[in-house]
Amino acid sequence: MRQKAKVENYDAPAGGWSSLKAVASILTQEEVAILGSEILLKQNKPDGFMCVSCSWAKPAKPRPFEFCENGAKATAWEITRKTVTPEFFAQHTLAELRTWSDHQLEEQGRLTTPMRYDRASDKYLPVDWEEAFAAIGAELNRLDPRSVVMYTSGRASLETSYMYQLFGRMYGTNNFPDSSNMCHETTSVALPEVIGVPVGTVLLEDFETTGCIFFFGHNTTTNAPRMLHPLQEAAQRGVPIISFNPLRERGLERFVNPQNPVQMSAGGTRISSQYYQVRVGGDAAAIVGICKWVIEADDLVRKNEAARVVDVEFIQQHTAGFEEFAAFCRTQDWDEIERASGLSRGALREAANTYMEAKAVIANYGMGITQHKHGVETNKMIVNLLLLRGNIGKPGAGILPIRGHSNVQGQRTVGISEKTKLVPLDKLAELYGFEPPRWEGLSTVDACQGILKGDVRGFVGLGGNFLRAVPERSLMESAWSGLRLSVQIATKLNRTHLVPGEVTYLLPCLGRIEIDRQASGAQAVSMEDSTTCIHGSRGQRKPVADHLLSEPAIVAALAKATLKPNPKIDWDAWVADYSRVRDAIERTYPDQFKDFNARMFEPGGFARPLAARERNWKTPNGKANFTVPNSAFAPPRETDGVYELMTLRADGQFNTTIYAEGDRFRGIEGGRYVVFMNPADMEGDGLKAGDTVTLVTEAGDGVERSLSELQIVPYGIPRRSIAAYYPECNVLIPLWHYAEGSKVPAAKSIPVRLFKDILPEIVEAGEAPISAS
Numbered sequence: 019m020r021q022k023a024k025v026e027n028y029d030a031p032a033g034g035w036s037s038l039k040a041v042a043s044i045l046t047q048e049e050v051a052i053l054g055s056e057i058l059l060k061q062n063k064p065d066g067f068m069c070v071s072c073s074w075a076k077p078a079k080p081r082p083f084e085f086c087e088n089g090a091k092a093t094a095w096e097i098t099r100k101t102v103t104p105e106f107f108a109q110h111t112l113a114e115l116r117t118w119s120d121h122q123l124e125e126q127g128r129l130t131t132p133m134r135y136d137r138a139s140d141k142y143l144p145v146d147w148e149e150a151f152a153a154i155g156a157e158l159n160r161l162d163p164r165s166v167v168m169y170t171s172g173r174a175s176l177e178t179s180y181m182y183q184l185f186g187r188m189y190g191t192n193n194f195p196d197s198s199n200m201c202h203e204t205t206s207v208a209l210p211e212v213i214g215v216p217v218g219t220v221l222l223e224d225f226e227t228t229g230c231i232f233f234f235g236h237n238t239t240t241n242a243p244r245m246l247h248p249l250q251e252a253a254q255r256g257v258p259i260i261s262f263n264p265l266r267e268r269g270l271e272r273f274v275n276p277q278n279p280v281q282m283s284a285g286g287t288r289i290s291s292q293y294y295q296v297r298v299g300g301d302a303a304a305i306v307g308i309c310k311w312v313i314e315a316d317d318l319v320r321k322n323e324a325a326r327v328v329d330v331e332f333i334q335q336h337t338a339g340f341e342e343f344a345a346f347c348r349t350q351d352w353d354e355i356e357r358a359s360g361l362s363r364g365a366l367r368e369a370a371n372t373y374m375e376a377k378a379v380i381a382n383y384g385m386g387i388t389q390h391k392h393g394v395e396t397n398k399m400i401v402n403l404l405l406l407r408g409n410i411g412k413p414g415a416g417i418l419p420i421r422g423h424s425n426v427q428g429q430r431t432v433g434i435s436e437k438t439k440l441v442p443l444d445k446l447a448e449l450y451g452f453e454p455p456r457w458e459g460l461s462t463v464d465a466c467q468g469i470l471k472g473d474v475r476g477f478v479g480l481g482g483n484f485l486r487a488v489p490e491r492s493l494m495e496s497a498w499s500g501l502r503l504s505v506q507i508a509t510k511l512n513r514t515h516l517v518p519g520e521v522t523y524l525l526p527c528l529g530r531i532e533i534d535r536q537a538s539g540a541q542a543v544s545m546e547d548s549t550t551c552i553h554g555s556r557g558q559r560k561p562v563a564d565h566l567l568s569e570p571a572i573v574a575a576l577a578k579a580t581l582k583p584n585p586k587i588d589w590d591a592w593v594a595d596y597s598r599v600r601d602a603i604e605r606t607y608p609d610q611f612k613d614f615n616a617r618m619f620e621p622g623g624f625a626r627p628l629a630a631r632e633r634n635w636k637t638p639n640g641k642a643n644f645t646v647p648n649s650a651f652a653p654p655r656e657t658d659g660v661y662e663l664m665t666l667r668a669d670g671q672f673n674t675t676i677y678a679e680g681d682r683f684r685g686i687e688g689g690r691y692v693v694f695m696n697p698a699d700m701e702g703d704g705l706k707a708g709d710t711v712t713l714v715t716e717a718g719d720g721v722e723r724s725l726s727e728l729q730i731v732p733y734g735i736p737r738r739s740i741a742a743y744y745p746e747c748n749v750l751i752p753l754w755h756y757a758e759g760s761k762v763p764a765a766k767s768i769p770v771r772l773f774k775d776i777l778p779e780i781v782e783a784g785e786a787p788i789s790a791s
């Protein structure tokens with residue numbers, strides 16, 4: 019039976035004293051005394067280490083403390099002195115550990131010793147590094163490379179990622195699914211078609227000159243908190259910030275910089291000047307509404323021969339498809355836009371007016387856009403909005419997908435991709451004298467399908483918690499034992515490690531904050547942030563255990579144990595000195611990584627050149643493209659008993675890593691099994707605060723997917739939508755329920771039915787106040 023969460027109305031701003039308290043509490047929990055020490059002072063500094071949490075930009079002139087509450091949590095979590103030793107594994111079978119929560123598993127501390135699964139005892143046993151590498155190499159050589167998947171979670175450095183993809187391609191596979199396949203793959207599919215680059219165009223300095231900022235579907239308070247600093251500065255300059263989100267997210271409302279004593283006493287800054295509680299999945303309709311106002315305003319001035327509203331010169335010189343898009347907007351019906359977006363035409367007019375008044379506009383977005391069935395089209399709709407007034411490729415303007423993991427964008431840049439067209443295969447062939455496979459590799463969803471069918475036989479995970487992050491958890495966990503080989507390179511114990519294949523290895527590695535000493539001395543690594551800036555990062559802490567290897571060392575050892583020697587690659591020399599790996603990256607991508615070693619510690623990072631930023635459009639027609647959506651706007655669900663479930667992150671987690679069970683900004687304490695629901699829907703369904711329910715997916719494919727004992731929390735969320743937490747709810751997502759075109763699981767709109775649990779209640783339901791709406 020689950021512990022009940024305490025529900026309270028949180029009405030303080032984001033940041034502030036509560037942030038400081040949360041940092042102190044995680045430091046104590048992890049037994050890390052770092053507040054007074056050097057470590058946090060080195061976070062996100064040019065001579066320090068780059069945070070292992072989110073991928074937000076690192077300023078050239080950092081603040082004295084360039085970290086946020088969640089960055090401090092991530093640091094404490096990694097440099098904890100708690101360890102998981104062979105003795106721990108001797109005491110627990112995997113069957114027992116599978117009953118532990120995600121929090122309990124990672125809370126045990128850092129993995130210290132390579133381990134091999136022993137079926138007879140159902141336990142992990144210690145193994146020598148050399149023995150493990152030899153056994154894994156032999157297994158890989160027995161498997162067909164097409165049946166092997168090499169997953170990457172977005173934390174590994176550019177150096178490790180480059181080595182990993184090279185190893186995989188020399189072995190013979192293009193199966194490089196990445197956490198990005200569940201995240202911003204929608205961006206990587208949408209943006210190349212319309213602006214010719216797979217990443218955002220905005221630089222940090224654009225926030226200093228922008229005239230207006232749009233936000234679609236991102237919970238900045240929790241997921242990129244340092245971004246609140248430039249936002250706060252913009253807000254203080256009077257820059258309008260317009261947010262579209264079905265929930266009222268705290269940090270998008272008010273923010274207090276906890277490191278600024280003046281603000282701490284003054285109550286903080288209002289961040290969003292306009293906040294629109296769009297219907298879940300209603301953004302495309304909302305943006306069409308805004309564009310319709312812009313086009314109509316332009317039609318009007320055109321008649322009067324006044325100054326045009328749209329940027330005619332830009333549109334003529336740089337774009338294609340404007341007339342079709344304008345015609346599409348003119349013919350859209352206001353009643354339908356209102357129904358599909360959940361917003362009134364008056365509200366959309368207000369947003370359009372603000373947009374038209376600004377000389378330069380930035381549009382940001384997150385998972386609220388990418389993790390939807392029509393995410394790719396919605397993403398392109400954001401570009402349409404920007405193109406109308408030339409808001410791409412000029413100072414203060416641009417599109418900004420806010421990336422997740424700290425190097426997820428960079429991994430794609432250096433060849434971690436299942437899509438061959440994104441990888442310079444000819445160049446790799448030329449540099450290393452081998453013939454890389456040319457077939458299309460498996461994305462995350464494809465890999466899951468392959469595992470379910472039994473076609474995928476081997477899985478190597480460079481970080482991450484695959485089984486917990488992917489959809490369709492029940493079927494996936496059962497199918498996993500059919501794998502011949504499962505190898506997990508990790509820092510902390512998680513659920514994926516507890517579901518063994520026939521041959522299973524758990525390989526512990528150094529974290530980024532630890533000093534990585536190799537033959538030539540202490541090494542640095544590098545990563546790319548959300549604004550295409552590359553940063554060097556140096557470990558600061560003595561490693562938590564003696565026998566840990568670095569990620570590059572593990573990848574090199576696996577390569578050596580698997581591949582025939584190749585005179586063009588000296589893996590040992592690369593491990594001895596990572597600057598040689600950076601030279602190799604530069605040889606492979608000479609334009610992108612010019613003078614890589616010399617520039618990697620430039621304050622603020624060095625920006626990779628990006629064609630779209632220069633208004634050079636690498637699209638098939640050489641233009642920036644307006645697009646008209648193929649799909650009609652989804653009308654809201656009728657009251658047929660089905661709800662749209664969106665799965666969200668709480669303040670106390672980093673993806674499947676659960677630091678603490680609770681979500682301060684949404685007023686939840688001591689639990690995660692909750693469902694946020696509109697009070698009117700609760701009344702309609704005869705539910706009251708604290709009732710527990712079972713969610714059952716409405717899929718119609720004969721597979722039963724359900725999750726019980728979720729506690730109802732009344733919340734300011736649109737009718738017929740409910741919200742609950744990822745990863746607990748992943749059991750509810752059908753594998754085939756993904757974004758068209760990008761295959762990103764549609765984790766923000768899962769059709770479910772609610773059934774009241776008849777289980778006895780654990781604690782009397784308290785009076786849960788309805789959150790501000």
Ligand SMILES: Nc1nc2c(c(=O)[nH]1)N[C@H]1C(S)=C(S)[C@@H](COP(=O)(O)OP(=O)(O)OC[C@H]3O[C@@H](n4cnc5c(=O)[nH]c(N)nc54)[C@H](O)[C@@H]3O)O[C@H]1N2
Pocket residue numbers: 071072073088201234235236237238240241242262263264265267296297298299300301383384385386387390421422423664665666667668669671672673674766
């Ligand atoms: N502390 C911390 N930081 C993180 C992470 C973490 O777990 N913890 N995860 C990292 C990763 S990998 C990623 S990808 C990012 C994720 O960062 P976010 O993109 O913020 O991801 P979510 O928490 O899933 O929240 C999505 C937001 O979209 C809103 N939303 C849902 N549906 C819709 C919709 O239809 N329209 C609109 N407009 N909004 C909608 C939700 O209300 C929520 O505010 O954060 C990264 N940073």
Ligand SMILES: Nc1nc2c(c(=O)[nH]1)N[C@H]1C(S)=C(S)[C@@H](COP(=O)(O)OP(=O)(O)OC[C@H]3O[C@@H](n4cnc5c(=O)[nH]c(N)nc54)[C@H](O)[C@@H]3O)O[C@H]1N2
Pocket residue numbers: 124170171172173174197198200201202385389422423480481482483484487488507508509510511512527528529530569665666667672673674675744745747748751765
């Ligand atoms: N329902 C639902 N599902 C989702 C999402 C959602 O919003 N809703 N979001 C999706 C998104 S955006 C993402 S990015 C994925 C995340 O999916 P993943 O990236 O696979 O998951 P994480 O939870 O980030 O992985 C955590 C594990 O990484 C390991 N780790 C941490 N640091 C290191 C390191 O330095 N090196 C190595 N080798 N290992 C390390 C630790 O063992 C830890 O347990 O989940 C996706 N799944």
Ligand SMILES: [Mo]
Pocket residue numbers: 197200201202421422423
């Ligand atoms: Mo992500």
